[in-house]
Amino acid sequence: MLDGKWFTEIFAESGSAFSLQITDKLYEEQTPYQKIEIFDTTHFGKLMSIDGCVMLSSRDNFIYHEMMSHPALLSCATPEEVLIIGGGDCGTLKEVLKHKAVTHAVQVDIDEGVTRASENYFPELCTSNNDPRAELHFDDGIAWIKNAPAESIDVIIVDSTDPVGPAEGLFTLDFFSDCYRVLRQGGIVIQQSGSPLVCPNEIVDMHQVIRDAGFDSQQTYQFPQCVYPSGWWSATAGGKGIDLSNAVNKVPATLDFDTLFYSIAGHHGAMAIPPFLQALLEDSRKH
Amino acid sequence: MLDGKWFTEIFAESGSAFSLQITDKLYEEQTPYQKIEIFDTTHFGKLMSIDGCVMLSSRDNFIYHEMMSHPALLSCATPEEVLIIGGGDCGTLKEVLKHKAVTHAVQVDIDEGVTRASENYFPELCTSNNDPRAELHFDDGIAWIKNAPAESIDVIIVDSTDPVGPAEGLFTLDFFSDCYRVLRQGGIVIQQSGSPLVCPNEIVDMHQVIRDAGFDSQQTYQFPQCVYPSGWWSATAGGKGIDLSNAVNKVPATLDFDTLFYSIAGHHGAMAIPPFLQALLEDSRKH
Numbered sequence: 001m002l003d004g005k006w007f008t009e010i011f012a013e014s015g016s017a018f019s020l021q022i023t024d025k026l027y028e029e030q031t032p033y034q035k036i037e038i039f040d041t042t043h044f045g046k047l048m049s050i051d052g053c054v055m056l057s058s059r060d061n062f063i064y065h066e067m068m069s070h071p072a073l074l075s076c077a078t079p080e081e082v083l084i085i086g087g088g089d090c091g092t093l094k095e096v097l098k099h100k101a102v103t104h105a106v107q108v109d110i111d112e113g114v115t116r117a118s119e120n121y122f123p124e125l126c127t128s129n130n131d132p133r134a135e136l137h138f139d140d141g142i143a144w145i146k147n148a149p150a151e152s153i154d155v156i157i158v159d160s161t162d163p164v165g166p167a168e169g170l171f172t173l174d175f176f177s178d179c180y181r182v183l184r185q186g187g188i189v190i191q192q193s194g195s196p197l198v199c200p201n202e203i204v205d206m207h208q209v210i211r212d213a214g215f216d217s218q219q220t221y222q223f224p225q226c227v228y229p230s231g232w233w234s235a236t237a238g239g240k241g242i243d244l245s246n247a248v249n250k251v252p253a254t255l256d257f258d259t260l261f262y263s264i265a266g267h268h269g270a271m272a273i274p275p276f277l278q279a280l281l282e283d284s285r286k287h
Numbered sequence: 288m289l290d291g292k293w294f295t296e297i298f299a300e301s302g303s304a305f306s307l308q309i310t311d312k313l314y315e316e317q318t319p320y321q322k323i324e325i326f327d328t329t330h331f332g333k334l335m336s337i338d339g340c341v342m343l344s345s346r347d348n349f350i351y352h353e354m355m356s357h358p359a360l361l362s363c364a365t366p367e368e369v370l371i372i373g374g375g376d377c378g379t380l381k382e383v384l385k386h387k388a389v390t391h392a393v394q395v396d397i398d399e400g401v402t403r404a405s406e407n408y409f410p411e412l413c414t415s416n417n418d419p420r421a422e423l424h425f426d427d428g429i430a431w432i433k434n435a436p437a438e439s440i441d442v443i444i445v446d447s448t449d450p451v452g453p454a455e456g457l458f459t460l461d462f463f464s465d466c467y468r469v470l471r472q473g474g475i476v477i478q479q480s481g482s483p484l485v486c487p488n489e490i491v492d493m494h495q496v497i498r499d500a501g502f503d504s505q506q507t508y509q510f511p512q513c514v515y516p517s518g519w520w521s522a523t524a525g526g527k528g529i530d531l532s533n534a535v536n537k538v539p540a541t542l543d544f545d546t547l548f549y550s551i552a553g554h555h556g557a558m559a560i561p562p563f564l565q566a567l568l569e570d571s572r573k574h
Contacts, residue, residue: 002295002304010289015308015329016513017289043302043485060484060517062563197347197513198330224511224519226303226484230347231518232511260563269556276349276547 007039007047009054011229014198018227020044020057026121031113033166038121044227046121048089050114050161054227058122061091064192064233065125066262067223069095071270072155072190072237073102075247079154080104083182085141085170087159088114091125093134096157098257105134110166112138142169145178153182158191163202171206176213176238185241189215193236195229196222196277203234203277204284210238219244220277221270223261245271294326294334296341298516301485305514307331307344313408318400320453325408331514333408335376337401337448341514345409348378351479351520352412353549354510356382358557359442359477359524360389362534366441367391370469372428372457374446375401378412380421383444385544392421397453399425429456432465440469445478450489458493463500463525472528476502480523482516483509483564490521490564491571497525506531507564508557510548532558 002008008019020041027038039047045058056064069092073079080103082096088109096105109115115136119126128134137144145156156179160167169175170191179189189210194202207218215238225233237244248271251264273281289295295306307328314325326334332345343351356379360366367390369383375396383392396402402423406413415421424431432443443466447454456462457478466476476497481489494505502525512520524531535558538551560568 002289002297006304008289008304008306013330015331017293017295017304017306017308019295019304019306021302021304041302043300197511222511224484224509224517226517226519230511230513232513258562261561263559263562263565265555265559266561269553269559272550272552272556274350274548274553275545275550278550 007041007049009049009052011198014229016198016229018054018229020047020227022047027117029113029117031111033111036113036117038117048117048121051165053161055161056089056091056122057227060226061125063223063261064225065091065095066259067221067270068092068157068159068190068192068235070259070262071221071267072157072188073099074251074267075239075242075244076155076188077186077250081153082106082155082157083108083153085145085156085158085160086167087157089118089122089125090115090129091122092157092159094125094128097128097131097133100256103133106137107134108137108139108141108144110138110140142175145175145182148182150181151184154184154187156183156189158189160192162194171209173209173212176209179238180214180240183240187240188237188242188244190235190237193220193234195232196234196274197230197232200277200280203236204280206236207281208284210236213238215240217242217244219271220273222273223270294328294336296336296339298485301516303485303516305341305516307334307514309334314404316400316404318398320398323400323404325404335404335408338452340448342448343376343378343409344514347513348412350510350548351512352378352382353546354508354557355379355444355446355477355479355522357546357549358508358554359444359475360386361538361554362526362529362531363442363475364473364537368440369393369442369444370395370440372432372443372445372447373454374444376405376409376412377402377416378409379444379446381412381415384415384418384420387543390420393424394421395424395426395428395431397425397427429462432462432469435469437468438471441471441474443470443474443476445476447479449481458496460496460499463496467501467525467527470527474527475524475529475531477522477524480507480521482519483521483561484517484519487564487567490523491567493523494568495571497523500525502527504529504531506558507560509560510557
């Protein structure tokens, strides 16, 4: 069926697959952690895959990067100190640094190869890497959090691959307990939490682990993401001493930076959890 | 790459493809209008395709059918007389008939084959076909609208395939002008309008044609739809003597029927048009 050159990712858990038509493979590197590949596509610009899984495309990464950043930062009263775990393509860092309130943004990705590849093939995502507030480290994010001082960070963004391979530890109670310790009062952690359609239980589990880690509120944000399984994705946040369901109402009516996907109305919309998922979340809270 | 049995739909306009793993082909029929096929899939239940394009799956059709029905019906003060053009699988009809205010719902699909196949393979969508308020016709929807009396209908739902083949005429100024004539004051027409990511200009064009047909307001609703191109879909509505951007605020706080995807908060969220699309819409209004 797929004549010509295609990059295909099979999602075995949902018996589905997504393909992009490619014109060239531009780059391939086996780093100590994973295999990075960059392709040119016919309609989606550049495509980066890690171990055969789509990470991002030029065309639709703005949605993911904006939704991993702005809801959390705008829900935090004082988002001064920001830590990004993962995020090696630097697209999340760029969105974070749009916030004037941010005084220091540290990005800790285990694999320098991802950042170097992004600098070469997604330079538009790396335009803030030299911002004086930015600090890039290539290190183990789990150890980083473990060693970070208590109550030292306002927002932690976990911009990782799915919970397999080096990212597996970023979905555990241990990790979220460390995040809780490291966050200041009023602080927020946010982590990508998969597809509401094909893996709603990942979202349920993340609410559970965030609750168990001591957070006072949990909130899922849903958004479209063409290149990820089912095209419908989510991020789930925990608030320390903050009610995330209410924090959105304190976001100022206009933003002082430009976005392509994020809007205040869209922030509210992203929080409108559909009844089928709401029922799963409520059910899990009873047990 | 795709070993085993897969149904693959290629979206040539966006250089992408979506595949579902299938176990069997259950049915195939070449009707006078199109080729209908039904497959069993590993994870998405049954799959119906028409002329090789995915129409619906058991697993995710609830999102589409709810979003084609409830925002329009709940925005209309008196949704008594409803006309569905297309919609042969009867899923939209089922959602429409959840509304107690509806006294009469007429479904006009050109192809009886679609309804018969749905009765056999998606019986859960056809549970309201014998509702005394329902009337199923197998006829040309464009001619039906042309012959319908002026100001006789409250809500018109155009639940059609994409603008190729028999559905092409359902996207024209002629058709929407007829809809305008047939609608009562306070009436609404809604039509699926494609992917905001890969064909935003379809949405822009539909706003234009709805405006040109005389409607007083236009409103796009976006929602996830895994099996359609990019997994992000939309419907666009026109209001006759009604401001659709405000009508949502009059929706009662609780629904008297069950939904899996639709919620009042989600209705607001679906209307949160992202800035990149808002800019395209505003730009087109200037010309």
